[in-house]
Amino acid sequence: MDYKALLAGRTQLMQANAIREILKVVGSPGIISLAGGIPSPDSFPMEIFGELTEKVLATYQSGAFQYDLTEGFIPLREQVAILLEQRGIRISPDAVNITSGSQGVLDAAAKLMISKGDKIALEAPTYLGAISAFNPYEPEYVPMEMDDEGLVPDALEDTLKHHDIKFIYLVPTFQNPTGRSLTMARRVRIAEIIQSYNALLIEDDPYSALRYRGEALPPIKTLAPENVIYISTLSKVFAPGLRIGFYAAPKFIREWLVLVKQGVDLHTSTFNQALAAEYLAGGYLDRQLPKIIEIYRPRQKAMADALHRQLPADFKVSQSDGGMFLWVSGPEGLDGLALYRKAIENGVAFVPGQFFFTDPAQGHETMRLNYTMADEATLARAVEKLGAAVNQL
């Protein structure tokens, strides 16, 4: 059979990408990987899963294993409404929806809104998982300039002035890949801009709970509620393998997103939603989060210190108060791929930053470094190897 003839036009944009090929060596023995983007298993509350399961069985019985509402399991939506209120987002549990990871709502939003050729505005660089959710719907991307304080508001205004933008996609806090956060002043300004242009923002916020210092910044959703789909997840503060995401969206959009999700997976695992509901209701998150932060904070510091020690003065390391990544920009003209190959020879892997840009001409001098998956000593050793690779290049 000629299977290739069966492919839809949209698969053009879905080719397995170069990054996978590049990263194939990452798991090889003798290589310390800073290339990951996943939480440490040490951050999972392993000791309570038995207890949580017992609670779920006692409380919900067979209801935890039955088909359930596409909108989400009601006890979890109640708990997430409380969580959102702590972040300044006041909505009723009815208006909270659960998805299969935040990936689930990125896919649903793209399916709902993107017609072929529609323009999506996003940070340069941006989160790769969003691109892989959006690409099958054949959008065009309008990348916008960032600096140390996150997206540059003028770049957003300029983009909205000159392009017909379907939606904007941002990770405002501890961004993947850069670790950067939008300042308060910029949040206010961005909220004003999207309101004045009647633009829709998808605000993706997986990391804000992982704050190692400084004060919490409010979601843009709190500043422009009718213009924002706010997305978050329990993957970084409970367990990613349970695939629990959630979002708060304007009513019209929300009702459509539910209809879209119904066709994709009917609903998210009832059992896992029930576990998540008990995790939140029982105060387990409030006890676990400080433990997670105590694991990651010294790792971030160890990596940042080592980078400042080991890298030449013309390498710039992002300032970041939380999340999972640091972002390094080398001097202009640095070939990140060549550095990657040299680093592998030295026994350390990272993700060359160019893969996070939708414009292939950008980011060749950058790299994303993850610090959640190794302890401080290992991170220091890894950065030493990276420094050696830089010197050899």
Added chain:
Amino acid sequence: MDYKALLAGRTQLMQANAIREILKVVGSPGIISLAGGIPSPDSFPMEIFGELTEKVLATYQSGAFQYDLTEGFIPLREQVAILLEQRGIRISPDAVNITSGSQGVLDAAAKLMISKGDKIALEAPTYLGAISAFNPYEPEYVPMEMDDEGLVPDALEDTLKHHDIKFIYLVPTFQNPTGRSLTMARRVRIAEIIQSYNALLIEDDPYSALRYRGEALPPIKTLAPENVIYISTLSKVFAPGLRIGFYAAPKFIREWLVLVKQGVDLHTSTFNQALAAEYLAGGYLDRQLPKIIEIYRPRQKAMADALHRQLPADFKVSQSDGGMFLWVSGPEGLDGLALYRKAIENGVAFVPGQFFFTDPAQGHETMRLNYTMADEATLARAVEKLGAAVNQL
């Protein structure tokens, strides 16, 4: 904001459908519902979930809660390969993929293959969940004639001769909504036809394990392996709320389906896959399945007997050896919606059969009756009310 202006063209085919409006009354007090399509909670192995959780924690530890392969959790794929072999499908665990319910692979297959206007051939009537997975990709449907033995092979051949069909979608065993199964002779003939036309079949098989009498029939996948994507699920033999589906597809298609799934939900819940792996590996399914059958078999019989007692001779009830549904065809000219309203007045609900046809002119004299959600006495009473409604009409 004008949210409506944000909708993609594909949403045209995704309007909330009439069936939801119709079924809103189903949950009202005093109404016995034969309208459901879900397993009885009595069929869930409630007593073993604590034990399974302990096994998962002991065996996989934090691995059960971490991000995992898009293809599926390896221990589950190994177990599903054994399950598939029992159904006559011999493939290596590498070639088994897990999805978030069988809905997940229906969505992925549609996303992979359907360009706007592509033609999908399907049984008339067919499974509604498949339609809701396919619609967002804007296909056209070519419905094919069924009789008591399932799809009429000549209708398939005629369709493939006269239309350019992207793929065929069938539920060959204990079909939803009719309960019908393709005979062995027809399976052989259909396998020949799809091979001779180089056509791709999506064979959806959620129900074949729920066989109450007679011998198992082989999946069409065993007869034309390179032409079939075989889909099944643990929803009817373990717990639907865990959202575990699986499929076996030709290599080229499989690799693409994995890429598609990655953009949609990264992967299916690791923890639930681990529970499913232990459910299969520990022999729990082999012990639970006879119990499930012992719940449903007498219910099916009670409903069939009551229908034969209560309905006039010009009403025809489908013969079915398993699954979850019986299908009733009234005399030509019967208005199923009028009967539905009359039945509601009498305190019983069902799904008017017309909703399962893609051609709105078809099926007005039919109805789908579910027998898994009520006990024998309740089913007899429900059918009595239905008989009264027929007489009143």
